[in-house]
Amino acid sequence: QKEVEQNSGPLSVPEGAIASLNCTYSDRGSQSFFWYRQYSGKSPELIMFIYSNGDKEDGRFTAQLNKASQYVSLLIRDSQPSDSATYLCAYGGTNAGKSTFGDGTTLTVKP
Amino acid sequence: DTGVSQDPRHKITKRGQNVTFRCDPISEHNRLYWYRQTLGQGPEFLTYFQNEAQLEKSRLLSDRFSAERPKGSFSTLEIQRTEQGDSAMYLCASSGLGTSGSYEQYFGPGTRLTVT
Numbered sequence: 001q002k003e004v005e006q007n008s009g010p011l012s013v014p015e016g017a018i019a020s021l022n023c024t025y026s027d028r029g030s031q032s033f034f035w036y037r038q039y040s041g042k043s044p045e046l047i048m049f050i051y052s053n054g055d056k057e058d059g060r061f062t063a064q065l066n067k068a069s070q071y072v073s074l075l076i077r078d079s080q081p082s083d084s085a086t087y088l089c090a091y092g093g094t095n096a097g098k099s100t101f102g103d104g105t106t107l108t109v110k111p
Numbered sequence: 112d113t114g115v116s117q118d119p120r121h122k123i124t125k126r127g128q129n130v131t132f133r134c135d136p137i138s139e140h141n142r143l144y145w146y147r148q149t150l151g152q153g154p155e156f157l158t159y160f161q162n163e164a165q166l167e168k169s170r171l172l173s174d175r176f177s178a179e180r181p182k183g184s185f186s187t188l189e190i191q192r193t194e195q196g197d198s199a200m201y202l203c204a205s206s207g208l209g210t211s212g213s214y215e216q217y218f219g220p221g222t223r224l225t226v227t
Contacts, residue, residue: 004153032214034215034216036218042220042221043200043202043218043219043220043221044154044202044218045218046215046216046217046218049215088153088154090153092214097159097166097167097214098144098156098159098167099144099154099156099216100156101146101153101154101155102153103151103152103153104153
């Protein structure tokens with residue numbers, strides 16, 4: 001079992017819809033959780049981080065964390081074609097040294 | 112506010128040669144990380160520094176790989192006797208203690224290594 005599991009996709013949504021990306025992790029000691037966006041051929045870009053159970057909203061993005069279920073998700077509202085990318089889920093441990101990444105979910109937003 | 116920079120952006124080398132990559136972190140960040148990423152995979156942790164101290168190194172990291180951060184600023188990653196399996200994107204990230212009390216990592220553009 002991988003430490004971070006993500007559905008590889010591709011996930012396809014129409015423009016203006018809500019895209020829902022999910023991630024489960026195995027390390028119960030994980031303290032911090034991150035979502036990165038990665039365009040093809042580019043490096044990952046941090047778009048959200050969350051440390052407490054519940055929801056965190058930033059613009060069109062909402063991250064949701066449930067530590068009991070070891071589950072973190074990312075919702076993208078009003079999806080745009082420019083949101084088409086691979087979304088990487090990652091977690092860090094106590095005092096957050098290294099981050100452990102999933103292999104990403106590819107999102108395509110169709111005009 | 113300049114981001115993380117990496118040099119070179121691309122490197123093509125022949126098998127058996129040594130290569131060295133440089134990373135300059137965001138200036139106020141005291142932590143620096145190296146990751147490797149291959150197509151279709153997420154970044155894989157290699158090593159990280161807090162200031163000049165190397166705090167963790169992946170057990171998967173071959174002895175051919177070495178990293179330094181001598182003055183707690185820029186870092187170098189050297190790969191000796193390169194192999195075709197070393198072909199990948201080498202990513203550097205840096206972090207400081209964020210306002211939330213944790214360490215959010217910001218990546219540089221990466222160095223793409225091709226070993227022929």
